[in-house]
Every structure is written in structure tokens, then in C-alpha cells.
Amino acid sequence: MKLDMTYEDTWNTRTRRLAELGVDSYDDYLQTQHWIDSRSKAHKRSNYHKCEMCSSRDVQLHHSSYTWIGTKFELRNVNAFCPLHHKLIHDLAKESGVSVRLCTNIVRDPSSETSRYQILEVNKDFFKVFDSNKTSA
Secondary structure: OOOOOEHHHHHHHHHHHHHHHOOOOHHHHOOOHHHHHHHHHHHOOHHHOOOOOOOOOOOEEEEOOOOOOOOOOHHHHEEEEOHHHHHHHHHHHHHHOEOHHHHHHHHHOOOOHHHHHHHHHHOOOHHHHHHHHHHHO
16 A cells, blocks of 8 residues: 655545445545544543643644545544644645645644655655645645
């Protein structure tokens, strides 16, 4: 299985998975019984009660990858972020052209050498974008 590296990969994976699940849109997917059950399961776990970045209790569940949506492994790629950090990740991915998966990893752990290396392969100017977004968040 190929991991998402670019922003385009992220959305191609999501489109493909939704089609495989027979769902027309991501909003429709969020209304499925599978996601309702997954979300309920997540909310019962302590690590989903606050933002991973700032400890805010106002959290949104974030798919760092759409590869596993609709499967029993889905929660392995779901994180809890406040609306500000959730938006930061998606804006950063869109601005830089780097996948949501890699942007999630680098926002969670900016010192991760693996994430830094993978991101630089996709966008050599990523950290200029990342640093400017970090200071505005």
C-alpha cells in the first residue's frame, strides 16, 4: 500500500475509499453508522478528550489519513485537535502541497526526522510555510 505523500494523494485516497464504501461524500460518510460507532468509541478513550497540541477540551476528530476509513483500523488514524489546530493542519497541507498525513505528523512532532525527510522530498520549501503558520496560530 502506498502512503499519501502529497495533498493531491490525500484527496485521491479519500475519493477512492468513499467510492469503495458506496458513499457519495465525506459529509455522508460522517453520517454512517460505522463512523457514528467509531466516534462514540473514540470519545470513550481518554486521549480523545483534549487537543493533542494545546489541551483544549473543545476537540474535533481528525483523520490524518483516509486509507482506513470504514475499516476496523480507522481509529489508528484519528486524532483529537481543537478547531484551531485542526484548521492549521489542513491549511498547511493545502498551502504546501504535502499530504494531510505528513502535516499531521510534523505538527504533532516537529523534530521527527522521518517526517521532515519525507516532507522535504515533496516540498523543499515546506518548513518556510510551516514556520510562518506556526507563528500565526
